[in-house]
Amino acid sequence: MADWENYIRTVVTRYKGKIKYYELWNEPRFREVDPYRATAGFTGTAKQMVEMGTIVKRVLNEIDPDAKLVSPAFDARMLGLKRLKAWLDAGGGKISDVIAYHIYATPPEEIPAVVKALRNLVNQYGLNHLEIWNTESGFLVESPDKEVKPMGGAVFAEVLSVERYAAFTSRSLILGAASGLGRYYWYSWDIPGMALTTGKGARLTAAGHAYIKTERWLRDATINECRTADEKLWICTLSRGGRQARLVWNTTGPRDWMVPSQWQARQYETLPGKVTNIKSAGPFRVDESPVLILSDDQAWGTP
Incomplete structure (x- = not known):
């Protein structure tokens, strides 16, 4: 040695x-x-x-x-x-x-x-x-x-x-x-x-x-938790300060899914950086790429 x-x-x-x-x-x-x-x-x-x-x-x-x-x-x-x-x-x-x-x-x-x-x-x-x-x-x-x-x-x-x-x-x-x-x-x-x-x-x-x-x-x-009920749709709950956000994706591709009303979702952000308002309580399309869902209109973190 x-x-x-x-x-x-x-x-x-x-x-x-x-x-x-x-x-x-x-x-x-x-x-x-x-x-x-x-x-x-x-x-x-x-x-x-x-x-x-x-x-x-x-x-x-x-x-x-x-x-x-x-x-x-x-x-x-x-x-x-x-x-x-x-x-x-x-x-x-x-x-x-x-x-x-x-x-x-x-x-x-x-x-x-x-x-x-x-x-x-x-x-x-x-x-x-x-x-x-x-x-x-x-x-x-x-x-x-x-x-x-x-x-x-x-x-x-x-x-x-x-x-x-x-x-x-x-x-x-x-x-x-x-x-x-x-x-x-x-x-x-x-x-x-x-x-x-x-x-x-x-x-x-x-x-x-x-x-x-x-x-x-x-x-x-x-990250407070990451869970899945069917091994396909995943939901991770995040907190930062007094705010909460959710990361959501579906492992098998596009899927129409209802955002829980108690989230009071206001907007979501995609991996490419597009931010879109959530205007209705209708079906929400998720796929293999995680999206960040927010309950307010503020940016999540800094660039």
């Missing part, structure tokens, strides 16, 4: 005071869990990974004690829980300041179940105080910069249109926040086939604008 410690000391010394969080490893495969898949990247055991993390934690405490150690980022939806458990069984929770996970979930409505399972597992080890971060997540999307093909598996079995990608992006951020994730890192900004932009980051797509709009909707707001 001498070479590893020398590398860590070099990095931490160089970036002291600049890097606040160090994620230990990207998507490791442990021999205890993946005996036939631990052939690339990290190919050792969870115990060895904890030994490496212990060195990192010690070096951080010596050189840059304000910096935090983020656990290895586990992946593959529910299968990743076995890898996280192996890490925790080997003592990894004792050196982790944050638990990292790559929540690739299609459709986004799977996110709450994944986060619930993560939180339940982490809490079993007395780590209720640790935040869980989604440090990588995204979907395949059509791109003018390259041909994009399905990659197999449930997560990447479909290449989304830009419009659906925008809807999936927004719903992912909403449900991630509602599920209690401390942070949500999107993959990616400019890599064709998963990007929020085109032209190597030069121009925002509809998905990029949806990301920004959803961040504005959620900023400084509390």
Whole structure:
């Protein structure tokens, strides 16, 4: 481990005071869990990974004690829980300041179940105080910069249109926040086939604008609940100060729906930013893209 410690000391010394969080490893495969898949990247055991993390934690405490150690980022939806458990069984929770996970979930409505399972597992080890971060997540999307093909598996079995990608992006951020994730890192900004932009980051797509709009909707707001009665129509209730708003979408496409009269809805805002008054108590058309429904005429948040 001498070479590893020398590398860590070099990095931490160089970036002291600049890097606040160090994620230990990207998507490791442990021999205890993946005996036939631990052939690339990290190919050792969870115990060895904890030994490496212990060195990192010690070096951080010596050189840059304000910096935090983020656990290895586990992946593959529910299968990743076995890898996280192996890490925790080997003592990894004792050196982790944050638990990292790559929540690739299609459709986004799977996110709450994944986060619930993560939180339940982490809490079993007395780590209720640790935040869980989604440090990588995204979907395949059509791109003018390259041909994009399905990659197999449930997560990447479909290449989304830009419009659906925008809807999936927004719903992912909403449900991630509602599920209690401390942070949500999107993959990616400019890599064709998963990007929020085109032209190597030069121009925002509809998905990029949806990301920004959803961040504005959620900023400084509390999500009181997200619920669905039929696994299709979702309603999330937000509060900010003394105001309330609702985010509504339907996972199966266009649907006529009655806005509850007790909401006293006055206007709604779409992901592209169009604001429309709600003038009647008739049916309201919702679809895969979340809309923000307000009970007053004020803007929700700042641009």
